[in-house]
Amino acid sequence: MLTDIEIASQVTPKPITEIAADLGIQPDELELYGPYKAKISLSIRDRLKDRPNGKYVVVTAITPTPLGEGKTTVTVGLGQAFGKIGTRAIVAIRQPSLGPVFGIKGGAAGGGYSQIIPMEDFNLHLTGDFHAVTAAHNLCAAFLDNSIYHGNPLDIDQTAVLWRRVMDVNDRTLRDIVIGLGSGNGIPRQTGFDITAASEVMAVLALATDYRDLRERLGRLVVALNRKKEPVTAEDIGVAGAMAALLKDALKPNLLQTLEHTPAIVHAGPFGNIAHGNSSVLADLIGLKLADVVVTEAGFGADLGFEKFCDIKCRVSGLKPDAAVLVATIRALKAHSGRYKIVAGKPLDPGLVTENLDALREGIGNLEKQIENVRRFGVPVVVAINQFPTDTPAEIELVREVALKAGAFDAVPTRVHSEGGEGGADLARAVLRATEEPNSFRPLYELDMPLTDKIEIIARELYGAGSVTYQPAAARALRTFTSMGYDKLPVCMAKTHLSLSGDPNLRGRPEGFELTVREARLSAGAGFIYPIIGEMRTMPGLGSKPGGLNVDIDDDGTIRGLF
Template sequence: MTRPTPLPSDLEIASAATLRPVAEVASDLGVAPEHVEPYGRDVAKIDLAAAANEPRGKYVVVSAITPTPLGEGKTTTVVGLTQALRRLGSNAVATLRQPSMGPTFGIKGGAAGGGYSQVVPMERLNLHLTGDFHAITAAHNLLAAAVDNHLHFGNELDLDLRNITWRRVMDVNDRSLRNIVVGMGARADGLVRETGFDITAASEVMVLMTLATSYQDLRARLGRIVVGYTGEGKPVSAEDLGVAGAMAVILRDALKPNLLQTLEGGPALVHCGPFGNIATGTSSVVADQIALSHADLVVTEAGFGADMGAERFFNVKCRVGGLEPDAAVIVTTVRALKVHSGRYDIKAGRPLPESLLAENPDEVRAGLDNLRAHIEIVRAFGVSPVVAINAFPQDHDSEHEVIRELAAEMGVRCAVTRHVAEGGAGAEDLAREVLAAAEEPAAFIPTYALEDSLTDKIEAIATQVYGADGVDYAPAAARALATYENAGFGELPVVIAKTHLSISSDPSLMGAPTGWRLPVREVRANVGAGYVYAIAGDMRTMPGLSRHPNAERIELSADGTITGLS
């Protein structure tokens, strides 16, 4: 058993760190000074011209098994692994998503890593950073305002009021604004209609920023955004409304990735933050292209399990960016595998059951089907998987051994990593396995061809990735798919929104469920982002992030130093 060692809080660890000047961090990465735009002492923007060199680095994605509501440590693993790789002599860089302030002030808390595997400065990363999220919010809402302005002045494009799909966004969890009525008041205050707010991380602008490869590509994607449809079913775009150029100007600086550093002084590019349950769940293509131009090895993260984040990373992000993955890390924990035994129900915000922490290799063994499924998911893409056992102080060696036995049985590399408690030193075994896996021949194979029909793509993901027996379409979803095929959207890739708590669309089904069918109830076209978005199951069963606000746990000292941040 790993001996429990009390750790200082994440904030205490981050606050005690001595940060290197950001210019030195950029120099270590090999970015020329003229491409570095400092934002204060510790953060910089990197100009897109820094990606002009041919990619030279190996490309590794960190995914996971199906997580518990607490998460299994992908971000900490990215940071710890990057630190370990640098300790072993590799010029490695981490590329991560920026945290949304909604979850930061909700049940999830911050997202800068944890323990001695964090990206710093922690406070800036979790709170505003360089204002990218606010620029995305402004660009998104400018388009929303243009829609209502167009309706107010006569609706020349004949937008159907019952089929306007563009809502507003803000970077705060506020359930009372999910569904609202606008245009109340005087006649000059606009047309009365129903709409609502989403969180900024769920904005289509956020996703298309993630996938944009240049300013020209960003501008084109913004123009293709569909805000609604006419009475005859014709899509109406941001280009039709004449607002895409203004949106691109607002996003000019936001398209540049942000350079920060790990606790051990290595470079970390942080950019964009789409959610992994409803969108691509990856950091930006441009951040990875810049990193691959300079680093020996780039470690990036894809949201939630391999059935979600890694699938979209492979099928969407890699395709859009022309990126070739060399290896994939699958993070697993003893506690998650015990949950997949079906004997436990973990709730965020509640203490873990004492029995979950007791030594019980048989319970770990009973949950191994989930890990086995995720290994097969990664292998199906032609990429070498490495199992990372993220060790917690309450784990037992016998439980780790059960996981090692499965990895050996399946012929995949495996290592225990203790990066949270020990920093890069605790992840060196994992780093060695990743370096070896990245040297193995890779033959990247997407799940489907882009010329396949939308229904064929959805069914390929459902059957080949999720292990479903097939797909059942609600009538409205079937009609939407036919409409999108007729509108010329059929060659777009597909993103399926579903629960992250099961490989299936039912969060109560643990392990690797069989004999189930994927229920697609709604389909939307995110044309600007460049994919068709299918909603499977009841997304309302997702745990809310605003039930346990952390705002009262944040305090400032007299000089403005943050002295408390969950």
């Protein structure tokens, strides 16, 4: 079979002006970045404010294997499939981080015949939004250290500087560093780097609803504590306005298209495990005014990105999903039996690609739990069985039976990777029916609960934990945030995506385990508290054979090996 980039290269994109015109976007609401990508002016919101919203569909998944199970592919394919059944759809999706693109995961444009194009632009720089976030974040860091260097007028406690630096590369050597060494180079202190997708500025970009909201959120960023243990903000050090200026264009969503010319709004890129894992509020607000259906994606499993979609993103936007799609693969459910080990870059165990109903039954508890998790929010859910050629009719029927018994509205095999939109037409019809079902959407917890109660509700009800423990640093931080008045914020759990628990080695549906909160950080500008579970890292590392080793260009500038 052709590689993703070979498939994408065979399709000539339509001029983005045609995609925009078909949606009803006016020429003065479009800012072109070449012939095939553009930004949408925020002025469109005023013009469309009285237009009714389309249906709002969010795509989530079971707990994935290290290979990923095609959630983005299904998201893109479902958007294309709606077009096949005569329903105008927009795909709203995150922009990928360069770290995983050149690391082990590869790109995030979808796959096979369900991709966003131009896939090279999508996976690399696009319109520069990630670079703007990196620049704005590090400008704040530079201004903070400069304030300390020039007499420290804000009386900042140098042992309580909270603002690290970021870059959009996987680089474990930068997790913990010392800066300011040498004469005239500032005041030495220990700090480190996170990846740009984990930056609070990225979260702000994804959650801001207009320029005023962006500017106010940046001003609220807590970057340090003073010696009285009071918060010092980006507004206090005078940098919030300059940060907003760097993000002025980045706040505008990007318009692209799929292989079948379905419109795609690509905007922001917070990770689903170490951040809130959803594309921007603005992308959805604009898309819902332009289309019959918006298909958006929440990062990783329903215990992560979908929970954050409901408890964080929907609180900000005021929107509620009409239906959810839960992506599952038979090979992943077999892997959740614990019988097999999947290592990216190595051949799959033969047991994963031959019929084995016993292994499937042993691992299918993960599907049952993730269906329960979605239903816990009052949203009807359709299971999309992302079908591989090795899946057998008996295995597919077993997944269908279990899914329906667990409370799914429907469970539908889909072949969007190999067939594009046509392979997802049955799924699209099922999702449309689900959007007409009764919907009692509600967040998981109330905001006036103590922070520990919010953490423990998520841990017990969504993860299946028996208890939650707090390491001393986490307990102190939560007490400090409460004393500062930040206890009414939602929480954004940073946890491994490879297990419902905090241990990536616990497969299937673990229950009664102990969940350990190692650290807690404040994201006052984004508007959430950020508990870090176990050994979760906010700066990934590279594997022994990073994907970037395969990437090159031809003499004519054509990119090869991207994936």
